[in-house]
Amino acid sequence: MQPKLPLFPEQASTIAGQVDSLYIFLVLITAFFSLLIGALILFFAVKYKRKPGRPAEQIHGSTLLEIVWTSIPLGISMVIFVWAAAIFYHMQRPPANAMEIYGVGKQWMWKFEHQGGQREINSLHVPTGRPVKVTLISQDVIHDFFVPAFRVKQDVLPNRYTYTWFEATKPGTYHLFCSQYCGTKHSAMIGDVVVMTPEDYEAWLASGKAEGSLASSGEKLFQQLGCATCHRGDSGARGPNLPGLYGRSVRLTDDRTVVADDNYIRESILLPNAKIVSGFQPIMPTFQGVVKEDDLVQLIAYIKSLPPEDAGPLNNRTSPGMIRDSEVTNIQKQMRQENQDKAASKPSGKQP
Amino acid sequence: MSTNQTTAPATGHHPAWAHQFENMQQQKEASSFGMWVFLLTEIMMFGGLFTAYMIYRIKFYDAFVAGSSSINVQWGFGNTLVLIGSSFTMAMAVWAAHKGKRMQQVVYLVLTMVLGTAFLGVKAVEYKAKYDECHIPGQVIGKGFNATGGPGCSGEGANIAEELEHPKTLAGKEVAGKPRAAAEQIARQSELFFVFYFAMTGLHATHMIIGLGVLAWILRRAWKSEFGPAYYTPVENFGLYWHFVDIVWIYLFPLLYLINRIPHH
Amino acid sequence: MSAENSRAAESSHPTPALYGLILAILVSGTALTYFAATWEMGIFNPIVALTIACTKATLVILYFMHVRYSNKLTIITVCAGFFWLLILISLSLSDYLTR
Amino acid sequence: MSTATQTVMPEKHYLNEFFGIRSWLLTKDHKRIAILYLLTISFFFFLGGLFASLIRLELLTPAGDLFQSDTYNKLFTMHGVNMIFFFLIPSVPAVLGNFLVPIMVGARDLAFPKINLLSWYIFIAGAAFALTALLYGGVDTGWTFYTPLSSGYLRTPVIVMGVGILIAGFASIFTGLNFIVTVHRMRAPGMTWGRLPLFVWANYAASLIMVLGTPVLAITLILLVLERGFHIGIFDPKLGGDPVLFQHMFWFYSHPAVYIMILPGMGVISEIITCFSRKRVFGYTFIAFSSIAIAVFGFVVWAHHMFVAGISTYSAMVFSLLSYAVAIPSAVKVFNWIATMYKGSVSYDTPMLYAFGFIGLFTIGGLTGLFLAALGLDVHIHDTYFVIAHFHYVMVGGMVMAYLGGLHFWWPKITGRIYPEFWAKLAALITFIGFNLTFFPQFILGYLGMPRRYHSYPEEFQVLNVLSSAGASILAVGFILPLIYLLWSLRYGEIAGPNPWSAKGLEWTTSSPPPTHNFDVIPVVTEGPYNYGDDEEAAGVH
Ligand code: HEA
Ligand code: HEA
Ligand code: CUA
Numbered sequence A: 001m002q003p004k005l006p007l008f009p010e011q012a013s014t015i016a017g018q019v020d021s022l023y024i025f026l027v028l029i030t031a032f033f034s035l036l037i038g039a040l041i042l043f044f045a046v047k048y049k050r051k052p053g054r055p056a057e058q059i060h061g062s063t064l065l066e067i068v069w070t071s072i073p074l075g076i077s078m079v080i081f082v083w084a085a086a087i088f089y090h091m092q093r094p095p096a097n098a099m100e101i102y103g104v105g106k107q108w109m110w111k112f113e114h115q116g117g118q119r120e121i122n123s124l125h126v127p128t129g130r131p132v133k134v135t136l137i138s139q140d141v142i143h144d145f146f147v148p149a150f151r152v153k154q155d156v157l158p159n160r161y162t163y164t165w166f167e168a169t170k171p172g173t174y175h176l177f178c179s180q181y182c183g184t185k186h187s188a189m190i191g192d193v194v195v196m197t198p199e200d201y202e203a204w205l206a207s208g209k210a211e212g213s214l215a216s217s218g219e220k221l222f223q224q225l226g227c228a229t230c231h232r233g234d235s236g237a238r239g240p241n242l243p244g245l246y247g248r249s250v251r252l253t254d255d256r257t258v259v260a261d262d263n264y265i266r267e268s269i270l271l272p273n274a275k276i277v278s279g280f281q282p283i284m285p286t287f288q289g290v291v292k293e294d295d296l297v298q299l300i301a302y303i304k305s306l307p308p309e310d311a312g313p314l315n316n317r318t319s320p321g322m323i324r325d326s327e328v329t330n331i332q333k334q335m336r337q338e339n340q341d342k343a344a345s346k347p348s349g350k351q352p
Numbered sequence B: 001m002s003t004n005q006t007t008a009p010a011t012g013h014h015p016a017w018a019h020q021f022e023n024m025q026q027q028k029e030a031s032s033f034g035m036w037v038f039l040l041t042e043i044m045m046f047g048g049l050f051t052a053y054m055i056y057r058i059k060f061y062d063a064f065v066a067g068s069s070s071i072n073v074q075w076g077f078g079n080t081l082v083l084i085g086s087s088f089t090m091a092m093a094v095w096a097a098h099k100g101k102r103m104q105q106v107v108y109l110v111l112t113m114v115l116g117t118a119f120l121g122v123k124a125v126e127y128k129a130k131y132d133e134c135h136i137p138g139q140v141i142g143k144g145f146n147a148t149g150g151p152g153c154s155g156e157g158a159n160i161a162e163e164l165e166h167p168k169t170l171a172g173k174e175v176a177g178k179p180r181a182a183a184e185q186i187a188r189q190s191e192l193f194f195v196f197y198f199a200m201t202g203l204h205a206t207h208m209i210i211g212l213g214v215l216a217w218i219l220r221r222a223w224k225s226e227f228g229p230a231y232y233t234p235v236e237n238f239g240l241y242w243h244f245v246d247i248v249w250i251y252l253f254p255l256l257y258l259i260n261r262i263p264h265h
Numbered sequence C: 001m002s003a004e005n006s007r008a009a010e011s012s013h014p015t016p017a018l019y020g021l022i023l024a025i026l027v028s029g030t031a032l033t034y035f036a037a038t039w040e041m042g043i044f045n046p047i048v049a050l051t052i053a054c055t056k057a058t059l060v061i062l063y064f065m066h067v068r069y070s071n072k073l074t075i076i077t078v079c080a081g082f083f084w085l086l087i088l089i090s091l092s093l094s095d096y097l098t099r
Numbered sequence D: 001m002s003t004a005t006q007t008v009m010p011e012k013h014y015l016n017e018f019f020g021i022r023s024w025l026l027t028k029d030h031k032r033i034a035i036l037y038l039l040t041i042s043f044f045f046f047l048g049g050l051f052a053s054l055i056r057l058e059l060l061t062p063a064g065d066l067f068q069s070d071t072y073n074k075l076f077t078m079h080g081v082n083m084i085f086f087f088l089i090p091s092v093p094a095v096l097g098n099f100l101v102p103i104m105v106g107a108r109d110l111a112f113p114k115i116n117l118l119s120w121y122i123f124i125a126g127a128a129f130a131l132t133a134l135l136y137g138g139v140d141t142g143w144t145f146y147t148p149l150s151s152g153y154l155r156t157p158v159i160v161m162g163v164g165i166l167i168a169g170f171a172s173i174f175t176g177l178n179f180i181v182t183v184h185r186m187r188a189p190g191m192t193w194g195r196l197p198l199f200v201w202a203n204y205a206a207s208l209i210m211v212l213g214t215p216v217l218a219i220t221l222i223l224l225v226l227e228r229g230f231h232i233g234i235f236d237p238k239l240g241g242d243p244v245l246f247q248h249m250f251w252f253y254s255h256p257a258v259y260i261m262i263l264p265g266m267g268v269i270s271e272i273i274t275c276f277s278r279k280r281v282f283g284y285t286f287i288a289f290s291s292i293a294i295a296v297f298g299f300v301v302w303a304h305h306m307f308v309a310g311i312s313t314y315s316a317m318v319f320s321l322l323s324y325a326v327a328i329p330s331a332v333k334v335f336n337w338i339a340t341m342y343k344g345s346v347s348y349d350t351p352m353l354y355a356f357g358f359i360g361l362f363t364i365g366g367l368t369g370l371f372l373a374a375l376g377l378d379v380h381i382h383d384t385y386f387v388i389a390h391f392h393y394v395m396v397g398g399m400v401m402a403y404l405g406g407l408h409f410w411w412p413k414i415t416g417r418i419y420p421e422f423w424a425k426l427a428a429l430i431t432f433i434g435f436n437l438t439f440f441p442q443f444i445l446g447y448l449g450m451p452r453r454y455h456s457y458p459e460e461f462q463v464l465n466v467l468s469s470a471g472a473s474i475l476a477v478g479f480i481l482p483l484i485y486l487l488w489s490l491r492y493g494e495i496a497g498p499n500p501w502s503a504k505g506l507e508w509t510t511s512s513p514p515p516t517h518n519f520d521v522i523p524v525v526t527e528g529p530y531n532y533g534d535d536e537e538a539a540g541v542h
């Protein structure tokens, strides 16, 4: 068990050791300079204590000394900077093979969704020995995903996905804190991170009652919301074909290219006209207020799960100019009608 | 610290001379430098707004263009000339004070005041138009923001969405109108443009109003012949303020009215 | 105060004719901005607009505000203002443009 | 120093030349305005301290059982807001700076006495808003007012508080403006830049920040108030606004503001160390210019508060690198102070004890700032008690110590009387012990992962929290003592005489308390500051 007064939180991720080493290095530097300075003050205070007949000796300064005590701290701090930046860089880049989990924060709870569709509230189960990437979004204010045992922390924003990743090393139960002040029950927005061996984790996954994997729920939504009416593989599709989209760079009408990451897909659904794919018309209606963050997560998981069909040329998933401008209004009318029907049949999520 | 002592060399006793200064020269330099430091704070205050404007303009370029195109550029253009003119008359007022020409000084100050008031008048007309068009951000003032054709929102550019839907010729090229969905989205986002339009012109107008108040006081003092070649610091400092407000507008005009005015039909 | 400061302040002042000239330049600059905005120049549109605005502002500062005729301290103050503004804008944008 | 007993109070000085409440409320004398500020900020310090005591009381136990969570949230918000905006920012500049800067440069007053008085009234108006917000139950945004929480979710009087801080900000702008102009334009004949006391340099540097930074806070708060009042999305993502932009704008002011909160204190330390070592300052130019360097570099590091807020990796690196740049001038100062003591003739008067405390605690606080500026490490300790400990070390261990040291050092000048030495030394000692006991455990707590702004916490953190609360009760004694004995000394303190410390500097050449116009005749300065030594023997100072 833990000692009575630990100085370090549990080291339960691959990065924890690195962070602690840097911390110890800094503690040593701090101890060195603090003791040095404390000792000098004491020493000078005692040695040069005011005595009758021994006036102070006037010294004006020394450029050499100034250079020394400018450059030594400068050198030390550059070492710290580079070391810390390297760790940070590592923290910011999830490995490509990382397992993905989605986390949604809201006042004042955490929801997590696993790829298999398992959902949990205020707890997060992860296996050891596998990098886990957590994609985070908030439904209201800014929260912060903080697991001290992993030494990871990431603000959870209401308008775009942020990421963090870790590879757990030690089975056990650890704290999950919300560490960005978020209102009344900020201090109650806590949970447990349960780290399990891969076998236990598999068993846990199997026991969880999932209504189907994230991607398959996403596929259902994709049909329900009518995305499939436009995003199809055939040549008559009005929207770009989505398989293979994730991770590719997309050329836009204004000739910029952007990488299709989670945020891009999210924006494409909520603000479809912010970035128009080259060769297409901005006819896609917004789904803001129609799909909730949880749904978005599923849709994105679905789109990500679509394998690239063939290695076609960049962005040419369907040939451009499929729709003549004159058709646009008709399509839109039709779309609006369909949407209204859908809205009437199914009460949608609350408007924000 | 050994200190020699000198007697304060007060050069003449001007009524405006304040006790903490050694002489009028020092007083003048201190006041003018003080004014400049004050303008420094003003730069930073407007600077915060400009920064936020810049970031959102990059992010929502289409919406900013749409919003900007919906405001009447003639009024803005005319107002720019008015304000530049008032800057000129203000500079002349300072010159007249410096040369000790009382009557000219009064005339130029009055002209400055007239032009400044005219500017605010035009601004009021513009705000009124925005009010009628339901382009005031938020849902608190008037009928609330609505750029997609709300009931009772009148005015030429009120329905920004509709405007965007029209096909147009841009520099000779046929460009299709935006589909409804896109047009509506952009129109809604243009609210952010209007936030900055009102915040920036509003802060600017507040400065103008304060300026006119101070100007009235300066005018009174000029009328009473309080300024002359020996002492006209208040006129000069007020001039600095007034020119600064002019400079802000010099930037606001292109940034708010002229984001993209490429003609189309 | 120090001689350097009091030196320039009084000596020369611009004349009404010069003010008139500046006014004329400012007015034509305004017209120019307007016409520039109606021209398709792509990325150069905002650049041109801001260049003209900066020129106009500089003229106002130098002549209407007498900076051309005043001491170093005033010039430094003005430059500091724009320098700090630049810090604010450029470092904020450095985040937004690299996200 | 024993000669002080024979001296008498000057017949006429700034305190007794005019009487009555009007003579105070309409005064344009920088010394009286300093006193007005002293009274105001002392009130806010103890109010903030009261909130701190309640915070520590709640945190004695892991369960949030003393207050409702909303109440607790209000407590730390009101504590932070009071302490930062209404106490620490005006502390040294508006009280000691106001009193001393004109005298130190050899002027009769600040350049703009009316604006100086105005600044106090503006401050009071801001304070009135803040207190109104408090009476309406207080706000619970945290002192950082992060959006969209503050603009769209909380139901407390955020607008009133925002306006209060906005207004108080202008008080700070006017103080800064006054200082800058005074230093540039009001120096006595012979008072060259190279002869300015370092206290003046430090306040000048802080003034630069007040003038250049505060307006950005003002506009940020205006936008926040607009967003909240009119339900428009500027920072709120519902309308496409970006909450992180608020953080950029807030920290553009609030990081430099932490240097408003330390630079003047550093100036105080330079004065105290030289006086009680009876030595010229070591490396005058370097200390002077490091103040300016801190002020300038301080403006380019703000996003180090946002490393995990969702800024780009690239800009996080830039801001981290620049944060290290700003640490160097602080290091330069610390080393120069130590070197000043070398071969000095050191005495242990109370101000010197505070100066020792400052150097030690600021060093620890500053060095832990390096932990926070270290990217990979800040990820773990951001928004934990490690941050709380860091900034209390620099702000309480640093600035408050410097403020108290300065207050003791110049108390004889301000009031004409000497405080009781024994009690003062005792208070300094108690403060030092109480302080470390309160805040050192918080470093460990922070690294263990206890998040800040937590009303309840897991049980394993309790031991350290109890230690911290125990320390806070000792600290409270250390702060209440000076309140008592300084008041006592107003009546019963020994009469100080013009220069009880045999210190150098123009302020010690006038009587204590000084006459209303500071100097009967403006002095002509012929030598640098801290000219200890040459006449030491002759003056018979041991
Ligand atoms: C007086 C106020 C003050 C001062 C002076 C400082 C000084 C510094 N601060 Fe601090 N800081 C705060 C007040 C202050 N801070 C506050 C209030 C917060 C929290 C705000 C909030 O979120 O509520 C904060 C938060 C804060 C953060 C954000 C933490 C987070 O939220 O994650 C960071 C990160 O970089 C930081 C860094 C620094 C650095 C590098 C310095 C440097 O300037 C320190 C320089 C000093 C030294 C380095 C010591 C002396 C040097 C030596 C003895 C020589 C040896 C030196 C070397 C080897 C380099 N501070
Ligand atoms: C100048 C700045 C300053 C000062 C001096 C202090 C002083 C103290 N602070 Fe504070 N503190 C902040 C600035 C400051 N603080 C800020 C900015 C925050 C962040 C807020 C936020 O998160 O938004 C913070 C947050 C903060 C927290 C974290 C709260 C949380 O995150 O949940 C804690 C917890 O221990 C704390 C404790 C203390 C203590 C014990 C003192 C002690 O030093 C105080 C000692 C003084 C006294 C005890 C006064 C004595 C008087 C009485 C007790 C009686 C009063 C009676 C009368 C009115 C007559 N402070
Ligand atoms: Cu969620 Cu704090």
Ligand SMILES: [Cu+2]
Binding pocket: D254, D255, D258, D302, D304, D305
């Ligand atoms: Cu900082």
